[in-house]
Amino acid sequence: MTAGVGDSLAMDSTQAARPGFRQRYGGTIEYIVIPAGALIGALAMFGVFVALFGKNPLDLYWYMYQGAFGTWFSWQNTLTKAAPLILTALCTALPAQLGMVIIGGEGALLIGALSATSAALLLQSAPPLVVQLAMVLAGVAGGGLWIMLAGGLRHYRGVNETIASLLLVYIALAILNHLVEGVMRDPASLNKPSSREIGAVNMIGSIPGTDVHWGFVFGVIAAIASYVLIYHTVFGFAARVAGGNVRAAKIVGLGVGKLIMITCFLAGGAAGLAGMVEVAAVQGRTNANLAAGYGFTGILVAFLARHNPLAIIPVAILLGGISASGGLLQRRLGLPDASVLVLQGMIFVAVLASDALYGRIGFLKGKS
Amino acid sequence: MADGNIGLWTVPLAVFGGAIRISTPFLFVSLGECITERSGRINLGLEGTLVMGAMSAYGISYLSDSPWLGVLAAGITGALFGALHAGICSLPRVNDIAVGIALMLFGTGLAFYLGKPLIEPTAARLPAIDFGWWSDVPQVRSALRINVLFLIGVVLAPILFWAFKTTRWGLLIRTAGESADAARAMGYSVNIIRLRATMCGGFLAGVGGSFLSLFYPGSWNEGLSSGQGVTAVALVIFARWDPMLCLWASLAFGGAAALGPALQSVGVTSGYHLFNAAPYILTLVIMIITCSPKRTLTGAPAELSITR
Numbered sequence: 274m275t276a277g278v279g280d281s282l283a284m285d286s287t288q289a290a291r292p293g294f295r296q297r298y299g300g301t302i303e304y305i306v307i308p309a310g311a312l313i314g315a316l317a318m319f320g321v322f323v324a325l326f327g328k329n330p331l332d333l334y335w336y337m338y339q340g341a342f343g344t345w346f347s348w349q350n351t352l353t354k355a356a357p358l359i360l361t362a363l364c365t366a367l368p369a370q371l372g373m374v375i376i377g378g379e380g381a382l383l384i385g386a387l388s389a390t391s392a393a394l395l396l397q398s399a400p401p402l403v404v405q406l407a408m409v410l411a412g413v414a415g416g417g418l419w420i421m422l423a424g425g426l427r428h429y430r431g432v433n434e435t436i437a438s439l440l441l442v443y444i445a446l447a448i449l450n451h452l453v454e455g456v457m458r459d460p461a462s463l464n465k466p467s468s469r470e471i472g473a474v475n476m477i478g479s480i481p482g483t484d485v486h487w488g489f490v491f492g493v494i495a496a497i498a499s500y501v502l503i504y505h506t507v508f509g510f511a512a513r514v515a516g517g518n519v520r521a522a523k524i525v526g527l528g529v530g531k532l533i534m535i536t537c538f539l540a541g542g543a544a545g546l547a548g549m550v551e552v553a554a555v556q557g558r559t560n561a562n563l564a565a566g567y568g569f570t571g572i573l574v575a576f577l578a579r580h581n582p583l584a585i586i587p588v589a590i591l592l593g594g595i596s597a598s599g600g601l602l603q604r605r606l607g608l609p610d611a612s613v614l615v616l617q618g619m620i621f622v623a624v625l626a627s628d629a630l631y632g633r634i635g636f637l638k639g640k641s
Numbered sequence: 642m643a644d645g646n647i648g649l650w651t652v653p654l655a656v657f658g659g660a661i662r663i664s665t666p667f668l669f670v671s672l673g674e675c676i677t678e679r680s681g682r683i684n685l686g687l688e689g690t691l692v693m694g695a696m697s698a699y700g701i702s703y704l705s706d707s708p709w710l711g712v713l714a715a716g717i718t719g720a721l722f723g724a725l726h727a728g729i730c731s732l733p734r735v736n737d738i739a740v741g742i743a744l745m746l747f748g749t750g751l752a753f754y755l756g757k758p759l760i761e762p763t764a765a766r767l768p769a770i771d772f773g774w775w776s777d778v779p780q781v782r783s784a785l786r787i788n789v790l791f792l793i794g795v796v797l798a799p800i801l802f803w804a805f806k807t808t809r810w811g812l813l814i815r816t817a818g819e820s821a822d823a824a825r826a827m828g829y830s831v832n833i834i835r836l837r838a839t840m841c842g843g844f845l846a847g848v849g850g851s852f853l854s855l856f857y858p859g860s861w862n863e864g865l866s867s868g869q870g871v872t873a874v875a876l877v878i879f880a881r882w883d884p885m886l887c888l889w890a891s892l893a894f895g896g897a898a899a900l901g902p903a904l905q906s907v908g909v910t911s912g913y914h915l916f917n918a919a920p921y922i923l924t925l926v927i928m929i930i931t932c933s934p935k936r937t938l939t940g941a942p943a944e945l946s947i948t949r
Binding site: 374376426428429430431432433435436437439440441442443444446447448450451454455569572573576609610611612613614615616617618619621622624625626628629631 | 685689725729732733734735736738739740742743744746747748749750751753754757863867868871872874875878911912913914915917918921922924925928929932933934
């Protein structure tokens with residue numbers, strides 16, 4: 274589906290004219306054009322899909338734009354939805370530097386939310402700022418340890434980290450359900466078992482002048498910090514060496530186990546922070562509503578951004594926009610709420626299939 | 642006894658009945674994944690295939706009034722998803738685990754989308770054979786109402802075991818899984834072998850999904866599958882890629898999953914959700930015990946990406 278984009282750009286006649294440009298920027302352009310082409314291809318496929326159900330695809334794109342970026346209201350909605358996506362995407366992108374495929378961000382989010390809520394409930398009489406700080410620390414620690422478990426199992430026991438992290442999602446959900454129906458249960462929550470509320474004073478609120486909560490700022494800071502860590506520190510360099518070739522990393526004396534544990538802790542910590550934000554800025558309590566699929570969409574964001582923490586920010590905004598437009602699509606076009614899931618699935622499939630195109634499009638051929 | 646009050650015997654009986662009921666989707670998905678993984682590729686998307694199978698089986702059974710047509714439709718849908726997975730994975734530099742995750746999202750999304758109108762209506766269900774006719778205790782009777790699909794699965798396991806061992810196709814699949822070069826040297830296309838193996842795997846996973854919507858729990862809704870497809874993929878790993886072990890492992894999983902509801906029925910309600918997580922914890926524990934950082938798993942196909 275991306276072939277059309279590639280063909281129009283494959284102008285080999287220009288090859289002799291500007292070799293320097295292509296060698297310098299070809300790789301970077303490739304990393305932008307190919308995923309963008311896959312995205313457009315997936316949107317086109319989705320248009321055909323809804324057309325089969327008798328809806329006008331042009332209306333679809335218009336309402337998607339309106340619902341995602343059309344008004345200041347929808348922008349705020351989009352950024353709010355993007356906040357947890359940035360953080361859960363880091364949960365997949367950071368271990369990816371070490372060649373690990375971690376898909377358990379949803380589990381780390383739930384455990385982070387649980388730990389943050391527990392911290393708030395234990396410190397009820399403390400000043401709000403102390404409670405909020407404790408929630409951040411607890412959320413990061415809870416989520417971090419959860420993914421560190423998957424990383425440790427991988428390194429020390431040889432358990433496949435993809436499957437282990439996915440199993441941990443279901444285990445995390447069971448723990449959450451167990452606790453909110455047991456020791457943490459608010460007796461007032463009858464139909465939907467929930468924990469006690471963390472209290473309005475302890476909520477982290479919105480960025481002044483907007484309805485976007487502080488989670489978005491947390492996400493942007495975490496993404497920039499991850500970028501600096503990976504590309505501008507010795508630690509990040511070591512991680513990328515180990516990701517490229519474990520044997521080479523061991524020969525030069527890198528502590529691969531330590532790298533894996535720290536990276537997985539940071540990754541899980543990011544997703545745990547997403548859980549903390551969902552509790553402290555949106556829900557105000559822990560219950561099964563938190564398992565809203567942010568962890569799984571985060572995987573898609575990470576892959577679409579090719580595991581680059583800076584690229585994660587715009588991609589998360591884009592996908593946050595798609596999910597923010599879901600409500601409008603439902604109201605105006607009568608599409609089921611699952612249509613956003615279908616589109617996400619199509620994007621994911623198209624992006625992965627487009628991996629085969631790297632280095633094959635004449636004009637874009639870079640160093641990679 | 643005849644009044645149905647059998648005291649604590651309720652628990653083992655309910656676990657037994659539950660093991661047979663709950664294990665069926667595990668059994669079909671794991672047998673299918675066994676074929677796929679033996680050919681050297683892992684399909685993590687079977688969760689999506691399972692849900693798609695459940696949805697299409699329910700839809701076709703509702704429209705045609707024939708549950709068996711529904712099972713067939715589920716199988717065909719599954720095979721198409723398998724073909725999609727295999728097709729994308731055969732492109733160069735595409736990671737089969739990531740494609741699996743993508744198809745998991747896509748399959749569940751598509752099933753929820755297309756299945757929206759199916760939540761209300763009631764479709765024809767699959768028949769069950771009453772093996773408990775000799776008893777007048779209701780619990781015994783309900784535990785021994787066994788669905789035909791389960792019996793088919795039980796027969797399929799030894800057939801697959803035999804087929805892997807002795808048939809030409811079995812040998813080809815194993816060759817593609819152990820050494821793609823060897824298969825190529827023999828003049829076979831590894832991609833085509835894997836395409837067929839993944840389609841077979843998808844077919845069986847779809848059939849496993851049809852059991853969910855057409856027998857137990859027996860209706861279509863969005864919470865139908867809670868990771869059975871994923872668990873079945875992990876199950877294949879500790880069943881050592883052996884179809885017979887898949888059968889025993891599925892029964893063990895079914896029993897573990899039935900323990901929570903069984904205890905709840907005699908009044909033990911605490912830890913209900915933790916018992917629900919039993920299959921996942923069991924999978925993880927067994928993977929921890931059986932894996933080792935030093936060697937690849939015994940019985941693992943050498944070409945499989947998760948064991949390399």
